[in-house]
Amino acid sequence: MVSSQGRFALYTEQTEEGFVDWHLDNYTFDYKTNKVLIRVMENYEYENGEPVTPLSVLYLNFEEVDGTWVITEVWYDV
Numbered sequence: 546m547v548s549s550q551g552r553f554a555l556y557t558e559q560t561e562e563g564f565v566d567w568h569l570d571n572y573t574f575d576y577k578t579n580k581v582l583i584r585v586m587e588n589y590e591y592e593n594g595e596p597v598t599p600l601s602v603l604y605l606n607f608e609e610v611d612g613t614w615v616i617t618e619v620w621y622d623v
Contacts, residue, residue: 563589581607599623
């Protein structure tokens with residue numbers, strides 16, 4: 546199993562809806578199941594600039610299907 550932790554910017558743009566950025570927070574590759582799990586942190590701010598807490602966490606599970614990596618599961622946590 547290979548895993549990494551860190552904060553890697555994926556997308557950043559301040560929007561009127563309060564979206565600030567996405568950061569790749571963690572990923573894990575499991576050799577036994579040939580699956581990749583990626584955890585993305587979503588950051589939002591209120592109109593006054595205060596961060597929305599807790600952060601939204603997006604989970605993406607990838608599997609190789611016929612030679613192509615596809616998302617097989619998506620779920621959120623807060």
